[in-house]
Amino acid sequence: MEVFYAIMFFILGAVLASFYCVIATRLPEGKSIVKPGSHCTSCNHKLKWFELIPIISYIFLRGKCRYCHKKIPFYEFVCEIVTGTLFCISYLYFGFSYNFYVSLILISLLMIIFISDFQYMIILDSPLVISAIAIFLLKGFYLGWDIAFISVRDGIFMFLLMLAIGYFGSKAFKREALGGGDIKLSFIIGLTLTFPYCLMALILSTFLALPYATFSLLSNSSHEVPYGPFLISALCIVFFYLDKFSYIINLF
Numbered sequence: 495m496e497v498f499y500a501i502m503f504f505i506l507g508a509v510l511a512s513f514y515c516v517i518a519t520r521l522p523e524g525k526s527i528v529k530p531g532s533h534c535t536s537c538n539h540k541l542k543w544f545e546l547i548p549i550i551s552y553i554f555l556r557g558k559c560r561y562c563h564k565k566i567p568f569y570e571f572v573c574e575i576v577t578g579t580l581f582c583i584s585y586l587y588f589g590f591s592y593n594f595y596v597s598l599i600l601i602s603l604l605m606i607i608f609i610s611d612f613q614y615m616i617i618l619d620s621p622l623v624i625s626a627i628a629i630f631l632l633k634g635f636y637l638g639w640d641i642a643f644i645s646v647r648d649g650i651f652m653f654l655l656m657l658a659i660g661y662f663g664s665k666a667f668k669r670e671a672l673g674g675g676d677i678k679l680s681f682i683i684g685l686t687l688t689f690p691y692c693l694m695a696l697i698l699s700t701f702l703a704l705p706y707a708t709f710s711l712l713s714n715s716s717h718e719v720p721y722g723p724f725l726i727s728a729l730c731i732v733f734f735y736l737d738k739f740s741y742i743i744n745l746f
């Protein structure tokens with residue numbers, strides 16, 4: 495049964511990933527996510543059912559549109575495999591539990607933010623709002639409402655902390671230091687991890703972002719570096735390895 499569920503969650507992840515790609519690329523351009531249905535963005539040919547099977551269709555079509563032979567973005571294929579794999583690992587790691595359901599939300603957010611922030615430098619509001627509400631409700635039902643409200647307090651703490659960092663950062667560097675999306679995402683970090691783990695995630699995110707930021711500032715002219723992907727990655731890592739991080743915290 496374990497193997498059956500593991501496979502089912504891999505498929506679920508891959509299917510949802512195609513939807514997340516649609517969300518992350520259509521919403522920043524102000525397009526609807528339901529209409530029109532899936533189509534080739536180059537020749538507008540409507541995709542048939544066999545062109546819509548995650549992962550398999552990409553391999554079958556050799557990564558190209560059947561009509562105009564325009565390349566299908568490779569990241570969509572990667573996103574489907576990664577989401578499926580992470581859903582599957584989460585199930586094997588957590589089983590049916592509070593941690594599992596929250597990890598599905600975090601992985602979904604991870605995928606959407608990676609695509610929208612790297613492509614458009616945007617972190618969409620609607621996935622953040624839906625995730626925050628879902629995590630709050632899961633906490634309330636599984637861990638108790640007192641804990642859920644303490645988590646909201648820690649979310650607000652993180653939000654205000656990042657707001658302050660952003661404010662003083664832009665004064666110091668004379669340009670926007672943190673995007674509004676990064677600040678809103680920090681609320682979810684506080685809400686999910688609570689104190690002091692949310693601060694560990696923040697510290698970890700700067701370490702994750704540093705090599706990329708250094709590389710991109712040295713190699714190209716644009717000085718805009720998306721921070722959202724590193725924030726959400728750090729949140730996922732701390733959430734998955736909470737016991738390891740609690741060991742570090744207990745050392746102090």
Ligand SMILES: [Zn+2]
Binds near residue numbers: 537
């Ligand atoms: Zn086409």
